[in-house]
Amino acid sequence: MSLKILCLHGYTQSGVSFRSRTGPLRRSLGRHITWVYATAPHAAATTFDGQSQQSTEESSSSNERPSAWWNMHGGNDAQRVWADVEQSVKALQQIAREQGPFDGILGFSQGAGMAAILLALAQQKNAAAAGELPVFRFAVLISGFFPQMPEFEEALGGGSSSSSDDDDKRLHVPSLHVLGAADAVVPQSRGEELARRAFDGAEVRVHEGGHYVPANAEWRRVYKEFIEKSTV
Numbered sequence: 001m002s003l004k005i006l007c008l009h010g011y012t013q014s015g016v017s018f019r020s021r022t023g024p025l026r027r028s029l030g031r032h033i034t035w036v037y038a039t040a041p042h043a044a045a046t047t048f049d050g051q052s053q054q055s056t057e058e059s060s061s062s063n064e065r066p067s068a069w070w071n072m073h074g075g076n077d078a079q080r081v082w083a084d085v086e087q088s089v090k091a092l093q094q095i096a097r098e099q100g101p102f103d104g105i106l107g108f109s110q111g112a113g114m115a116a117i118l119l120a121l122a123q124q125k126n127a128a129a130a131g132e133l134p135v136f137r138f139a140v141l142i143s144g145f146f147p148q149m150p151e152f153e154e155a156l157g158g159g160s161s162s163s164s165d166d167d168d169k170r171l172h173v174p175s176l177h178v179l180g181a182a183d184a185v186v187p188q189s190r191g192e193e194l195a196r197r198a199f200d201g202a203e204v205r206v207h208e209g210g211h212y213v214p215a216n217a218e219w220r221r222v223y224k225e226f227i228e229k230s231t232v
Helices: 013-020 023-028 078-099 111-126 148-156 164-169 188-196 217-230
Strands: 004-010 031-040 104-108 138-142 177-181 203-207
Touching: 004 013, 004 078, 004 111, 004 188, 013 023, 023 188, 023 217, 031 078, 031 203, 078 111, 104 111, 111 138, 111 148, 111 188, 138 188, 148 177, 148 188, 188 203, 203 217
Parallel strands: 004 031, 004 104, 104 138, 138 177, 177 203
Antiparallel strands: none
């Protein structure tokens, strides 16, 4: 079976650099998966969510500009932050029209947050029927976090408690959350918050390392098994 996965890079990276960083993963999962790497439409600002863009684990290693799905704009301008997100959504809609449809979405760090936003907006707007946003069969979110944006929480219907009503408002797409126990950029607890608050039935796996995409033999097996059971 042939699959197509949309990949969203981390803050200050690019589609080209993220493709390079995930080479072992792509090669190990076989020739039947087409990987499409998007580059965010915004230039990265000097900081993101309290973290310097100079983090060696986040910075782009290519000649492309360090890019962002959104910038914090000093952390106190919610309208500008969401305006960035809306532009990123439009850019991903265009990619979906030109290169989709996609079976899955894979996001790293800020890209994982962007993937969660895209999934929430699609579920909120019933995009499957309207055809306005791409719809995915599964999500792999690595070093992700819960975007602290009112619009995202509204799309989830709040998603702050554990009641059965809130379970119905969470995202129902199968999701694998890969977190680093030693991640100093996005702590494990923030990835757990994303899985708990935003996704129904999330699968959470933790590696012992930091802020990167684990791709040794054990982890390649984890990805492969998750994708296979999500696309039966």
